Amino acid sequence: MSAPLASTSTNGHAKRQAKPSLFSDSDSDDDDKPLAKKPKVEEESDLSSDSDSDLPLTAVSSQNGNAVKKESGSDNDDDDDSDAPLTALVNKKSDSDDDNDDDDDEEEDDDDDDDDDDDDNDDDDDDDDDDDKPSSRSIKPNRKPPKTMSITGSGEKKWDTLIHKGPRFADPYQPLPRDVKLKYEGKPVDLPPETEEVAMFYAVKLETQHAQNAIFNRNFFDDFKADLKKYPPRDGTQIKSFDKLDFRDMYKHWKALRDAETERKKNLAPSARKREIEERKLEDNKWKVCLVDGVEQRVGNVNVEPPGLFLGRGAHPKAGKVKRRIFPGDITINHSADHPAPQPPAGMGHWAEVVEKKDVTWLAYWKENINGQYKYVFLDATSNFKTNSDREKFEKARKLDTVVKQIRRDVNKNLKSKVRHERQIATIVWLIDNFSLRAGNEKGEDEAETYGVCSLRCEHAQIKMPDTIHLEFLGKDSMKFEEDLKITNPDVFKNMAMFLKSNGIKDQSGNFIRKKPSDPIFCAPFDSANGKMQPLQPNSVNQFLAKYMKGLSAKVFRTYNASVTFQGLLEQTEEWIKSRPIAAEREINQTNLRLAYNEANRQVAILCNHQKTVNPMLLNRNLERTQDKIFQIRYEILKEQQKILTLHKIGELKKDYKPKEFPFMKQFDKIMQKQDLDPEKVEQYEQQYITDKKTKLESTFKRQQSEFQYQLEQKGLAGEESKKKSKKIKDVEEQVRSSIKGFKDKKQVDEELKALNETAKRLEKERKTNKSQATSCNFASSAKKILSKYEMIKKQEAELVNKNNTSDVALSTSKLNYIDPRITLAWLKEWDNRLADMGQGKGGSKLKVKKEEQEDVKPGKKGAKNAKATKKSAAAKAGIANSTGDSEKMELGLQVMNISQFFANALQKKFKWAASGDDGRDITPSWVFVKDAQSKMRKLDSAERKGGDGGSMAAMTDAADSKEVKPKANGVLKKQTAADQKLSKPIKAVDKAEESDDSLSSDNDDDDKPLAAS
The missing domain is CATH 1.10.132.10 (Topoisomerase I; Chain A, domain 4)
Known part of the structure; x- marks a missing residue:
């Protein structure tokens, strides 16, 4: 059964309808009247000194001098193993596997570390380079960069010698077995490898939420149809409808391979598993070590992103498009000229270019096909280049503190400037400074429609009287920004209202031209030849900021x-x-x-x-896992309480344990507070507990036997099954058993399984009688255990709140x-x-030091310990x-x-x-x-x-x-x-107050008289 291609009419990605205008054409507010034209802006040479200046590429062509957006070499937010088809998945080992060699076969606890799971995809660089650098949209994707493309840095030499192995390529595609096919209208389709691989990209996502996304499905099918034209089915099948495709057999085959690999790893002897990991690390080290000026440095992510389907973040309009395979001909290598450059894999062609650029720190770059962005191979975060860059970045931000007051004074002054361009820049800087908004960048028609302050359109903003602006747009990575911003500066509020209304341009009749919803709020100088309003470029903002401090930008x-x-x-x-x-x-x-x-x-x-x-x-x-942990803790409290009530009398406990001598007695009511646990859930929990213990015991035994046999094989004693073994062989076997931690033979395992069966019977009896089967109970010890478990519950509940709070925050x-x-x-x-x-x-x-209390010893009979010794x-x-x-x-x-x-x-x-x-x-x-x-x-x-x-x-x-x-x-x-x-307590929803007004109150202050178009 194939995933449906949902209707695009309700996919949520159509452009929003324009909000009703707050202004009528007859509005005669003075703010629209012209002021002086924009003065000539001097170019600032300081801009080239930005700390990230070694990243971008610059086109030499006179038609496009825009820098190219940097993309972190380690940014693989949508590159996971689920994209890897078939045997490539089995062969491919992610770096994270290195730490995943736990012998225990229990599921990895992915929520133990709060930051690590955020840190799913939250760890990729968010360097906002689009804030500081012009758009790369006019650079067309090429299999090989044009000759007119030069790679520029800051001009400052970063190294003398650079030697490395280049990037590592994804494994080649392995075609499916002949009996596994994509089906169309219920019939198998004979696809060539080129299109079969693309179909496999979708098949591996079949059971994910992506396959339920209409945008994802439509984009995939568009690219798939384009590939089918180049590499059509060999049996002549005409594929015209996504809904008639069936990827189920392909998915089952991929899942079977994945499960088989998981099972293989699970059954490996721990030493064999460790050896595999070490071998993989050694292989990785061959790629991940380079020489910079003769000193070994770690390289970051050396893997070229494998082909697959683009996932994106948020409601990305390009989700589902095919990420094409990268070849050596797409990649430029930066390497010392006096040393042989790395060779691409045999049979894959040649590098696009090998250069020696000593003023940049990247080792290689290529251009991906989805957004036309450049991907880089950099040194590791622990390398000297990176650590120095990080320190410099934060020191630059600290230095801003020395000039920020002057900048803010000038911004407040320019908010009332008679030059429209100056007033726009001041308004943008004020918004960036007060709300930490990104400056943004102009996007091409083939790029995701994401915005920052400079590129906002009129449809993204709505005035709400008396001092609020509602902003709603897709920000970086297509993450939705929707906020009511309270504007504390009346000049900013007035400017925003004015910029939303008009650009100060008059028509032939002398009336100000009203902006359309699709027009930019902040406009660049009007181009009469083009006749269109263009958004203000972030570079204009950075030029203004760089006057105050070298390298200062919106990102700083x-x-x-x-x-x-x-x-x-x-x-x-x-x-x-x-x-x-x-x-x-x-x-x-x-x-x-x-x-x-x-x-x-x-x-x-x-x-x-x-x-x-x-x-x-x-x-x-x-x-669910947190709730299960809380239930388990409450169950343990219940069992301690059961022991106390079975073996002690409440009256005697209160008499023997006085609060002055035993402070925990002040919480006696809490200690004995009834645990309202569902008896059925208690029974299910106890049965599952016994089952899990047995499973773990048996799997541990299986691993130990596997380890035992593996080590014997390494010593050349495999297959020695004879009953009459020599003493030497028996001694070796004994040594091997001793070397395996916690080794148990079959007899010991059977005894523990028998003991678990007895425990199950005891628990069943306790459930029926509601009395503990324990023979003794130290009340003080049990009471302290109970109180400590209440603290554990608090921690779990706090963690639950913390995770819920941060579930959508990176x-x-x-x-x-x-x-x-x-x-x-x-x-x-x-x-x-x-x-x-x-x-x-x-x-x-x-x-x-914890007081050790003997079982069944009444208070007052314990020997007092020396306080100093304690x-x-x-x-x-x-x-x-x-x-x-x-x-x-x-x-x-x-x-x-x-x-x-x-x-x-x-x-x-x-x-x-x-x-x-x-x-x-x-x-x-x-x-x-x-x-x-x-x-x-x-x-x-x-x-x-x-x-x-x-x-x-x-x-x-x-x-x-x-x-x-x-x-x-x-x-x-x-x-x-x-x-x-x-949740035991319902989570309260947040109510959002709505404010609205139909008009702005007039203000005749001379400071806000109308601004002409620049």
């Missing part, structure tokens, strides 16, 4: 505002925690500090409009590209010191030094806080440089990105509104601005999802 403003706002929010950590509505959430501990950190991260991500596509299936699965994008990592490290050190002073240890536990023992046992032992990772010497909860390993390697402060020594808790950050934070209206029913740091900041801190009643964002019915 986003970095500055993101880092300043993040620092300002973190400075309010303690106030935010103390404002929480629940007592447990007001405690200063690692769990609540992480919540505060993620809340600050979330608000900066919202400020920068860093979104990610929500996968409902993954969100629901994570929700936390790692801002953390990776816009927030100076030193802010995080200084904050970690500050709170690590404070927690250590408070006596907290790793995991939030107190730095003290304290000394505690200090000895508190392993609180955070030394990773990995030279590539940060070594902060944290006593309590765990850096991995804030920076994943990849970020620790990338930002290792950040462990040093401005003086080159270890960073200290007092380090700051800028001074007085809280007074320089940008507007957080969006973050506050998206914070649900209150409690966001944004709300606290706004209250502080009004000198009255009034924390709201509840926590962080709780969004309504399909999985919400599974």
